[in-house]
Amino acid sequence: MTNSHANRVAVVTGASSGIGEAAARRLAASGASVALIARRADRLETLAKEIEAGGGTALVLAVDVADAAAMRAAAAEVEAKLGRADLLFNNAGVMLAAPIDELATEDWQRMIDVNLTGLMNAIGAFVPHLVASAAEKGVADLVNTSSIGAQAVFPSFAVYVASKAYVTHLSKNLRADLGPKGVRVAAIEPGLVETELQGHVTDAGALQWLDGVRESLTWLKPEDIAETVAFLTSLPARVNLQQVTVMPTAQV
Numbered sequence: 001m002t003n004s005h006a007n008r009v010a011v012v013t014g015a016s017s018g019i020g021e022a023a024a025r026r027l028a029a030s031g032a033s034v035a036l037i038a039r040r041a042d043r044l045e046t047l048a049k050e051i052e053a054g055g056g057t058a059l060v061l062a063v064d065v066a067d068a069a070a071m072r073a074a075a076a077e078v079e080a081k082l083g084r085a086d087l088l089f090n091n092a093g094v095m096l097a098a099p100i101d102e103l104a105t106e107d108w109q110r111m112i113d114v115n116l117t118g119l120m121n122a123i124g125a126f127v128p129h130l131v132a133s134a135a136e137k138g139v140a141d142l143v144n145t146s147s148i149g150a151q152a153v154f155p156s157f158a159v160y161v162a163s164k165a166y167v168t169h170l171s172k173n174l175r176a177d178l179g180p181k182g183v184r185v186a187a188i189e190p191g192l193v194e195t196e197l198q199g200h201v202t203d204a205g206a207l208q209w210l211d212g213v214r215e216s217l218t219w220l221k222p223e224d225i226a227e228t229v230a231f232l233t234s235l236p237a238r239v240n241l242q243q244v245t246v247m248p249t250a251q252v
């Protein structure tokens, strides 16, 4: 493992499982100090201990991304304990499914609270860090986790995929604001990744579809997306991969 992220301070939301956990582990392995954000403190503590046992630095922040004040307090704690963040992997998300006429309004709201409001709260809390870091260190990264769903149609997943279309289009537009200030902005659009994400789905039709695609093809591992994050954020500062789609080879 190279030291490509030495002297970098990375904030990872959704670090308690799946893609975020793998990305935090990967960035720490190449030298970044990592701030771990999610709600399940026990899972974050376990990961932090593992990172520290390997000689890395990790800060646990058990925060709900939907809470804007708590996210601002987290940003202050990162600055005080690790220094200003120069990498935000804005990744926390939730995926729920149901045909739209079932009016699962609480699920809609949950996805909006995490995938949209939570994403914006992280941006609101950490963009000042990124802009200042870019000026000071010459590099800073905002990497948002979108989904292949942003570009596709998946029956029963309309609210989820629309939330991810927001992430992709927001990322593209944020480049116009932040690129000239030296902050790279990227959206990663993964296809199917084996994580806890699908475990929250209760709709019978959606579960049947997920079971079918699980049997018919080999899904990505969280580490595959973590490697993508590490790659994007270790390129020369002049290079910004704006949008990266990472698919299981057999997923069409």
Ligand code: NDP
Pocket: 013, 014, 015, 016, 017, 018, 019, 020, 037, 038, 039, 040, 041, 063, 064, 065, 066, 091, 092, 093, 094, 095, 114, 118, 145, 146, 147, 148, 189, 190, 191, 192, 193, 194, 195, 196, 197, 198
């Ligand atoms: P996981 O369910 O394994 O991880 C989701 C993470 O988000 C957890 O760490 C969870 O932590 C965190 N999270 C959820 N709600 C909140 C909240 N309110 N506040 C803080 N953290 C929260 O799924 P993935 O790793 O797959 O998901 C990561 C991202 O990847 C998501 O944005 C997802 O939409 C996206 N994605 C996933 C794909 C897949 O096939 N798996 C495909 C395309 C995109 P906790 O519960 O402890 O708060």
